[in-house]
Amino acid sequence: MTHLFARSGFRLSAAALALSLLGGCDDSGDDYTGPLYAITTQDLNADPAASYVVVTREAEQTAQLSLDGAIKVSGRALGVGIRKSGQVYVVSDDSPVVTRYSLTEDGGLEQSGTVSFASLGVMSLGEYQANFQFVSATKAYFFDGITAQAVIWNPTEMTVTGNIALGDLELEGTEMAFSGSVVSDNGQLIIPVGWRPVAGVGITPRTGVVVVDTATDTATIVTDERCGYAHDAVLAPDRKVYVATEAYGAAVHRVSADAAPEPCLLRFDPQTRTFDAGFHRSLSELVGGGTAGSLVPGPSGTAYLRVLDESVAPVQEGAHPRGIASGAGWQWWALNLNTLTATRNTQFPATSGSSFLFHTENQTLYTEFGAGSASTTLHVLGDNGRPTLTTRGLSFSLLQLR
Numbered sequence: 208m209t210h211l212f213a214r215s216g217f218r219l220s221a222a223a224l225a226l227s228l229l230g231g232c233d234d235s236g237d238d239y240t241g242p243l244y245a246i247t248t249q250d251l252n253a254d255p256a257a258s259y260v261v262v263t264r265e266a267e268q269t270a271q272l273s274l275d276g277a278i279k280v281s282g283r284a285l286g287v288g289i290r291k292s293g294q295v296y297v298v299s300d301d302s303p304v305v306t307r308y309s310l311t312e313d314g315g316l317e318q319s320g321t322v323s324f325a326s327l328g329v330m331s332l333g334e335y336q337a338n339f340q341f342v343s344a345t346k347a348y349f350f351d352g353i354t355a356q357a358v359i360w361n362p363t364e365m366t367v368t369g370n371i372a373l374g375d376l377e378l379e380g381t382e383m384a385f386s387g388s389v390v391s392d393n394g395q396l397i398i399p400v401g402w403r404p405v406a407g408v409g410i411t412p413r414t415g416v417v418v419v420d421t422a423t424d425t426a427t428i429v430t431d432e433r434c435g436y437a438h439d440a441v442l443a444p445d446r447k448v449y450v451a452t453e454a455y456g457a458a459v460h461r462v463s464a465d466a467a468p469e470p471c472l473l474r475f476d477p478q479t480r481t482f483d484a485g486f487h488r489s490l491s492e493l494v495g496g497g498t499a500g501s502l503v504p505g506p507s508g509t510a511y512l513r514v515l516d517e518s519v520a521p522v523q524e525g526a527h528p529r530g531i532a533s534g535a536g537w538q539w540w541a542l543n544l545n546t547l548t549a550t551r552n553t554q555f556p557a558t559s560g561s562s563f564l565f566h567t568e569n570q571t572l573y574t575e576f577g578a579g580s581a582s583t584t585l586h587v588l589g590d591n592g593r594p595t596l597t598t599r600g601l602s603f604s605l606l607q608l609r
Contacts, residue, residue, distance in 0.1 A: 239264060239314070241264060241568075242264060242266075242567065242568040242607060242609060243262055243263070243264055243310065243314060243607070243608045243609050244262070244263055244264070244266045244567065244605055244606065244607050244608060245260060245261070245262055245286045245295040245308075245316070245605070245606045245608055246260075246261050246262075246263060246266070246272065246286070246596075246598065246602055246604075246605050247259070247260050247261075247280075247284050247285055247286035247297070247602065247603070247604045247605075248261070248272070248274070248583065248598045248599060248600040248601065248602045249283045249284060249600050249601045249602070249603065250599060250600040251283070251580045251600065251601060252579070252580065252581065252600075255281065255282070256281075256282055256283055257279055257280065257281055257282070258279070258280040258281075258282065258283060258284030258299065258600075259274045259277035259278065259279055259280070259600070260277060260278040260280065260284070260286055260295070260297055260308070260316070261273075261274060261276075261277045261278075261598075262310075262314060262315065262316060262608065263596070265595075265596055266565070266567045266572065266585065266595060266596055266605065266607075267567050267568065267569060267570050267572075267587075267595055268595060268596070269594060269595055269596075270595070270596050270597070271596075271597050271598075272596055272597065272598035272599075274598075274599065278297070278308070278316065280297060280299050280301075281299060281301045281302075282299040282300045282301030282302070283299065283300045283301075283333060283334075283603075284297055284298065284299040284300075285297070285298050285299075285332075285333060285334075285335075285336055285339075285603055285604040286336075286604045286605075286606050287336055287339040287341075287604060287606065288339075288341065288362070288606050289341045289344065289362075290566065290606065290607050291607055291608070291609055292344070292608075293309060293310040293608055293609055294307055294308065294309050294310070294319070294362075294608070295307075295308050295316070295606050295608060296308075296339070296362065298332035298333065298339070299331075299332060299333070300331045300332065300333045300334070301331070302330075302331070302332065303323050303324045303325040303329045303330050303331070303332060304321055304322070304323045304324075304325075304332075305321065305322050305323075305324070305332065305360075305365070306318060306320075306321050307319050307320040307321065307362070307365060310608045310609060320365040321365060322360060322365040322366060322367060323367075324349065324351075324358050324360070324367060326367060327354070327356065327358055327367065327370050328354050329349075329351055329353075329354055329356075329358060330353075331353060332349065332351075334352075334384070334387075334603075335385075335386070335387030335563070335603060336387065336563070336603060336604040336605075336606075337385075337386065337387045337388060337389045338350045338351070338385055338387070340389060340391075340396055341362065342421045344362060344363050345361050345362065345363045345364070346359070346360075346361065346362075346368075346421075347359075347360055347361075347362050348360075348371075348396070348419065350385040350398060350417075351385075352382075352383050352384045352385050352400075355372070355373045355374050355376050355377050355383065356370050356371060356372050356373050356374075357370060357371040357373060357417075357419065357426065358370050359371065359424060369424065371419065371424055371425070371426050373417060373426060373428065375428050376400055376415060376417070376428060378402055378411065378413070380404060380405055380406075381402040381403060381404055381405060381411050382402065382403055382404075382405055383400060383401070383402050384400070384401055384402075384438075385398055385399075385400055385417075386398055386399035386400065386401065386438040386439065386440065386453075387438070387563060387603075388438065388439045388440050388441075388502075389440070390440050390441070390442045390448050390477075392442055392446065392448075392477050393477070394420065394421050394422055395418055395419065395420060395421070395477055396417075396418070396419040396421060397416060397417075397418050397440060397448055397475070397477060398416065398417045398418075398419070399414070399415065399416055399437055399438050399439065399440050399450050400414075400415035400416065400417060400438075401414075401415070401435070401436040401437065401438045401453075401456070402415075402435075402436075403436065407466075408459060408462075408463065408466060408527070408528060409459060409463070409466035409467060410435040410436045410456045410459050410460070410466065410467035410468060411435055411436075412432055412434075412435045412467075412468040413430055413431070413432055413435060414430065414431045414432075414433070414434045414435065414436075414437040414450060414473060414482075415428065415429070415430045415431075416428075416429045416430075416440075416448075416450065416475055416482075418477065418480050427480050429475070429480055429481065429482060431473060431482045433468075433471065433473065433487050434450075434452060434468055434470075434471040434472075434473055434487075435452060435456055435467055435468040436452050436453060436455060436456030436459075436467070437450045437451055437452050437453070437456075437471070437473060438452070438453040438455075438456070439451045439452075439453045439501050439502035439503070440475075440502070441502055441503075441504045441505075441510045441544070442504075443508065443544040443545075444508045444544060444545065445545075446477065446478075447474050447475065447476055447477075447483075448474070448475040448476075448477060449472055449473070449474055449475075449502065449510070449544065450472070450473045450474075450475055450502075451470070451471070451472045451473075451490060451500070451501070451502035451512070452468075452470035452471060452472075452490060452500050452501075453500050453501045453502075453532075453561070454500040454501040454513055454532040454533075454537065454560030454561050455500070455528060455529060455532040455560075455561070456470055456500055457470040457490070457498050457499060457500025457501070457515070457532070457560075458498070458500070458515075458528035458529070458531040458532040458560070459528040460498070461498045461515070461522060461528070461531065462522065462526060462527075462528050462531070463528075469489055469490075469491070470489070470490040470491065470498075470499060470500050471487055471488060471489055471490055472487075472488040472489075472490060472493065472502070472547075473486065473487060474486040488547065490512060493512065493542065493547070493548075493549045494512060494514045494540050494549050494551075497514055497515060497516075497517075498514065498515040498517075499512050499513065499514045499515070499540070500512075500513060500532075500560065501513040501537075501560060501561065501562065502542070503562060503564065503573070503588075504564065505541060505542075505588070506589070508543070508544050508545055509541050509542060509543055509544060510541075510542045510544055511539050511540065511541060511542065511552070512539075512540045512542050512549055513537040513538070513539065513540075513560050513562070514537065514538045514539075514540050514551075515531070515536055515537055515538075515560065516536050516537070516538045516557055517536070519535065519536040519538075519557050520534055520535055520536020520537075520557075531560070532559075532560045532561055533559050533560065533561055533576055533580075534559060534560070534578070535557055535558060535559055535575075535578075536557050536560075537557055537558060537559060537560035538551060538552075538555070538557050539551075539552040539555040539557075539558075539592070540552060554591040554592065555586075555591065555592035556586075556592050558573075558575040558586070558592075559574075559575050559576045561576070562574050562575070563603060563604075564588065565585065565604075565605035566607065567605075567607060568607065570587050570588070570589070570590075570595075571587075571588040571589070572585040572586060572587060572588065572595060572605070573585070573586050573588050574586075574602060574603075575594075576601055580600070580601050581599070581600070582597060582598065582599055582600070583597070583598050583600065583601055583602040584596070584597040585597075585602075585605075
């Protein structure tokens with residue numbers, strides 16, 4: 208999951224504050240009472256960049272999402288919140304303001320509150336849906352890499368209630384980013400952290416994990432020097448957390464091995480809050496050679512590794528690692544977390560290396576980003592990777608409203 212956000216004020220189209228938004232639906236006036244989803248898509252090809260929030264019923268069906276009647280948001284936006292709560296909180300890299308929308312009886316959205324994080328020095332909200340963690344209807348966190356803190360806020364009252372300073376994560380000459388993959392376990396949030404140099408292309412040889420106790424609002428920071436940009440995490444059946452280098456870090460190592468540590472897999476114990484000093488696996492060796500990165504949770508004690516197939520996507524001389532990571536050609540390999548053996552899943556089509564998971568009524572979906580940031584297609588994590596909804600732009604967030 209590559210870091211793509213830039214900073215810039217949050218503006219909504221006034222005419223779009225309360226619209227019936229059944230994007231992709233043939234009949235918005237029927238008595239449909241089934242699942243509804245808020246999808247936020249980012250149009251980076253617009254100048255300036257803009258985003259659209261759309262309500263649809265078709266996340267699990269093959270369809271082209273219509274943006275007609277969508278709520279337009281300046282900058283790169285996300286829609287976050289508690290699943291099936293009937294509310295979506297819209298944020299943007301253009302602003303410190305969270306805007307709440309509530310689902311109406313006719314399946315539209317209407318604005319129902321705002322809160323600003325500016326009092327804590329936050330001027331931009333992003334960059335992944337997982338940066339917002341909801342503990343309950345009255346307590347949530349926003350993990351901000353720019354200001355190195357976790358903002359604590361109340362989604363019901365729409366107020367800021369505190370923060371957790373995480374200044375020990377700051378390293379001179381680097382950019383720090385929280386992962387889009389967060390593990391929740393026994394009252395703890397486990398958030399991987401990655402660093403890369405401010406200038407040039409490279410990966411800082413450091414892995415970090417922030418563990419937040421949601422009962423006490425205290426944080427423990429744990430680091431390890433054996434890996435870099437280990438941004439992906441999954442919880443294994445033995446309750447250990449496996450952390451792996453994601454696709455961007457793997458792509459940097461592919462084009463410039465001296466600029467990045469070898470992509471690897473580490474094991475973290477949430478009970479002792481320590482990395483296992485005796486455990487270290489090369490991702491390349493796990494898949495029999497080649498460029499491997501990104502760890503995606505799978506079913507029944509498994510996960511998926513992404514492996515670049517250069518017969519599908521040849522790496523050209525001078526290629527930028529960001530283009531490699533977000534481009535097509537990354538195959539899916541199933542990793543057994545009990546035996547730590549990996550097997551190619553030939554049923555899934557090769558897709559872009561950076562993927563996000565979205566949970567719908569009956570499925571878990573993953574993203575495939577089209578060339579030039581032009582489109583996003585959702586696929587079922589299972590069912591041979593069956594494609595479902597396609598939308599213009601990049602969709603980094605999907606939330607089931609009901």
